[in-house]
Amino acid sequence: MGLERLRAQEIETNSTEKEVIDENEERIAKMSSRDCRCDEPTRELQSNEDAVESSAEEAYAAWMVKHPSALIAFDRMMSIAKEKMVVVFLDYDGTLSPIVDDPDRAFMSDSMRSAVNKVAQYFPTCIISGRRRDKVYEFVKLTNVYYVGSHGMDIMAPLKPVDEIDSALHEQAIKEKGNEGVLFQPAEEYLPMIEEVYSELKEKTKEIQGVLIENNKFCISVHFRRVDEEDWSLLENQVMDTMKNYPALLITRGRKVIEIRPSIKWDKGRALEYLLETLGFGNNDETLPLYIGDDRTDEDAFKVLQRRGQGYPIIVSSVPKDTEASYSLRDPSEVMSFLLHLFRWKRDSS
Numbered sequence: 001m002g003l004e005r006l007r008a009q010e011i012e013t014n015s016t017e018k019e020v021i022d023e024n025e026e027r028i029a030k031m032s033s034r035d036c037r038c039d040e041p042t043r044e045l046q047s048n049e050d051a052v053e054s055s056a057e058e059a060y061a062a063w064m065v066k067h068p069s070a071l072i073a074f075d076r077m078m079s080i081a082k083e084k085m086v087v088v089f090l091d092y093d094g095t096l097s098p099i100v101d102d103p104d105r106a107f108m109s110d111s112m113r114s115a116v117n118k119v120a121q122y123f124p125t126c127i128i129s130g131r132r133r134d135k136v137y138e139f140v141k142l143t144n145v146y147y148v149g150s151h152g153m154d155i156m157a158p159l160k161p162v163d164e165i166d167s168a169l170h171e172q173a174i175k176e177k178g179n180e181g182v183l184f185q186p187a188e189e190y191l192p193m194i195e196e197v198y199s200e201l202k203e204k205t206k207e208i209q210g211v212l213i214e215n216n217k218f219c220i221s222v223h224f225r226r227v228d229e230e231d232w233s234l235l236e237n238q239v240m241d242t243m244k245n246y247p248a249l250l251i252t253r254g255r256k257v258i259e260i261r262p263s264i265k266w267d268k269g270r271a272l273e274y275l276l277e278t279l280g281f282g283n284n285d286e287t288l289p290l291y292i293g294d295d296r297t298d299e300d301a302f303k304v305l306q307r308r309g310q311g312y313p314i315i316v317s318s319v320p321k322d323t324e325a326s327y328s329l330r331d332p333s334e335v336m337s338f339l340l341h342l343f344r345w346k347r348d349s350s
């Protein structure tokens, strides 16, 4: 697409998008000038609520010293990117869409879609989610990004040879899909077991109000966000009881969700490495991967980037969290601002 058209598209950016960006920029400007606060006159005694809020803000500010805002640090981060190929990896829930009660309604805003689309016009862009791959596509609806589902276990990659990545696993798991690309599903043999567990869990938990079991193809999510807190341990016991019969499956935790997945050595971090190889960007010196995610499963990808000493792991969180990420963004609206910064940076430097 020509630059003219890209610019025209950007001008069309709707007002909500602009408002969100302005708000974020105002907040960032305030944060950058935080040091000035010591000159302010001593404030009057605050109400308890204010005090709690301000101590939460202080804890967040202290955490941000170790995980600076990727918006504030943008220019510094990008100063080494000029000579490199930036590859963008994005988580979906909590990163591109806000966390909502009903997982089927975790829609992405049009302005976020437009930001991802803009970034994907300049950089290879992959969305890596715990959800089914086709479900993520239903939400995102962009044809210029790569989709990875089931926490990295369902990859649709371009038709390209893979070098040394797990050749044994690769041979058994790869399938050619005509011109669409190559489907890499390292946990394919677990499919019947996952189906079985999904049916069992549905049956077993059907009396618990609010529980939702989501079939994510190679993984299962047991959601308890809408379950009464007093039923949480009952649900947990029922899940554990079912899982006793499936030692080949692993239980992990996410945001108000118990996740069940094959216990193979494959996760979002391995998927990131796999994609870098298949996209032809395996070379550490020439590639700058950015990974933005909010969940525990994204930590696997952060760890990989830390181990490779390459790129930028960025966590999305509005509260202090233990993380391997080097940078942070507060919420999806800051993710959108970051993506638009990235787009403009590339557009204006090309």
Ligand SMILES: O=P(O)(O)OC[C@H]1O[C@H](O[C@H]2O[C@H](CO)[C@@H](O)[C@H](O)[C@H]2O)[C@H](O)[C@@H](O)[C@@H]1O
Binding pocket: 091, 092, 093, 094, 098, 099, 100, 101, 102, 103, 106, 128, 129, 130, 131, 214, 216, 221, 223, 225, 254, 255, 256, 257, 259, 295, 297
């Ligand atoms: O890897 P992700 O794209 O972050 O997916 C992780 C899980 O996200 C979804 O659940 C979470 O978001 C829901 C919608 O906002 C929310 O209701 C739920 O409480 C969260 O845990 C998704 O439904 C899961 O299948 C994914 O594994």
